[in-house]
Amino acid sequence: xxxxxxxNQIKKRFIFLIIIFVCFSSSIVLISYSLKDQIAYFVSxxxxxxxxxxxxRYLRVGGLVKEGSLKFENNIWEFEIIDEENQSxxxxxxxxxxxxxEENKGIIVEGRVLKENLFIAxxxxxxxxxxxxPQSAIDKMQEDGIWRGN
Amino acid sequence: xxxxxxxxxxxxxxxISKYIVxxxxxxxxxxxxxxxxxxxxxxxxxxxxxxxxHVPAAWLSLLIFSTMGISSIIGLVFKSPTAxxxxxxxxxxxxxxxxxxxxxxxIWGNLTWGTYWVWDARLTSMLxxxxxxxxxxxxxxxxxxxxxxxxxxxxLAIIGLINLPIVKFSVDWWTTLHQGSTVFRVGGPSITSDxxxxxxxxxxxxxxxxxxxxxxxxxxxxxxxxxERSKLLNQ
Numbered sequence: 001x002x003x004x005x006x007x008n009q010i011k012k013r014f015i016f017l018i019i020i021f022v023c024f025s026s027s028i029v030l031i032s033y034s035l036k037d038q039i040a041y042f043v044s045x046x047x048x049x050x051x052x053x054x055x056x057r058y059l060r061v062g063g064l065v066k067e068g069s070l071k072f073e074n075n076i077w078e079f080e081i082i083d084e085e086n087q088s089x090x091x092x093x094x095x096x097x098x099x100x101x102e103e104n105k106g107i108i109v110e111g112r113v114l115k116e117n118l119f120i121a122x123x124x125x126x127x128x129x130x131x132x133x134p135q136s137a138i139d140k141m142q143e144d145g146i147w148r149g150n
Numbered sequence: 151x152x153x154x155x156x157x158x159x160x161x162x163x164x165x166i167s168k169y170i171v172x173x174x175x176x177x178x179x180x181x182x183x184x185x186x187x188x189x190x191x192x193x194x195x196x197x198x199x200x201x202x203x204h205v206p207a208a209w210l211s212l213l214i215f216s217t218m219g220i221s222s223i224i225g226l227v228f229k230s231p232t233a234x235x236x237x238x239x240x241x242x243x244x245x246x247x248x249x250x251x252x253x254x255x256x257i258w259g260n261l262t263w264g265t266y267w268v269w270d271a272r273l274t275s276m277l278x279x280x281x282x283x284x285x286x287x288x289x290x291x292x293x294x295x296x297x298x299x300x301x302x303x304x305x306l307a308i309i310g311l312i313n314l315p316i317v318k319f320s321v322d323w324w325t326t327l328h329q330g331s332t333v334f335r336v337g338g339p340s341i342t343s344d345x346x347x348x349x350x351x352x353x354x355x356x357x358x359x360x361x362x363x364x365x366x367x368x369x370x371x372x373x374x375x376x377x378e379r380s381k382l383l384n385q
Binding site: 010043099123133 | 191
């Protein structure tokens with residue numbers, strides 16, 4: 001008799017916890033779903049090109065630095081950011097670049113669109129990817145002909 | 151779980167603690183040697199080696215929070231004092247681990263990204279995890295009776311479990327400055343095997359350190375309660 005009563009209490013406490021958990025998690029899911037665009041840290045160039053009312057809106061654009069586009073002229077860095085859909089945007093930046101900014105590597109720029117397809121960056125951040133390997137592994141892969149990077 | 155009292159668990163942890171310390175020192179030394187001998191990353195150079203403290207601490211802060219949440223559920227549902235004491239003893243270790251993650255991550259970020267801090271989804275959710283740990287500890291010590299404190303803090307730990315998948319999958323769900331998952335990802339680890347072995351060795355070394363630390367905090371909590379009880383009896 002006592003065991004049955006105890007089981008009922010355990011069941012009640014368990015259901016109470018499940019209700020608390022479900023209420024809170026559904027509220028968190030709804031909040032993060034409605035703030036989806038704000039939580040995203042940057043947009044890709046192709047998303048940027050689809051945006052309207054860009055007049056001096058402060059935003060972040062991310063992608064890869066296009067191969068052969070990084071140059072330094074008149075104290076201004078110029079490069080193009082390209083995404084997977086081959087859309088690109090030209091960027092100008094007048095301060096010091098982070099060390100890891102290289103061609104064909106990830107980058108995020110923060111600033112404003114000046115005119116059609118020209119972005120004036122105020123902050124530039126290097127975005128490295130999740131692959132880690134020593135140079136010797138790359139040499140070996142190049143010898144074996146399975147290296148697909150740059 | 152129900153036959154184990156806090157005293158028997160504490161006695162068990164004390165009996166194995168010297169093996170844990172021995173293994174921990176071995177693994178710590180081994181991982182230090184491995185980290186020194188490793189070749190630098192082709193792109194980030196030597197700065198990527200901070201990963202071997204950052205990533206194990208990050209895994210541990212998530213692992214400790216899930217342990218805390220599960221033992222809080224067991225404690226609340228089955229009224230188990232052992233489970234409550236486990237989550238009470240493990241919480242400060244999780245706080246320290248999440249602070250280590252934030253500090254080493256900031257240093258690494260300054261070296262590679264070019265900034266100490268940004269408000270992207272991964273970094274912000276990790277900061278929230280750190281604050282939930284802090285709130286859990288504050289709740290534990292803001293009641294006169296530890297049973298009430300355990301009840302309140304357990305509710306917070308269970309609600310905080312929602313944050314764990316957000317921390318883990320934030321890099322997949324939203325665009326972030328933080329890179330994606332390297333080890334636990336679809337398609338296998340994107341890391342060479344020598345780096346992966348070093349990472350696992352340093353993870354197990356840090357895990358043993360946490361277990362040893364946990365057994366000490368657990369013992370102190372039990373002893374404090376015993377002393378309080380004997381004081382009350384002698385009055």
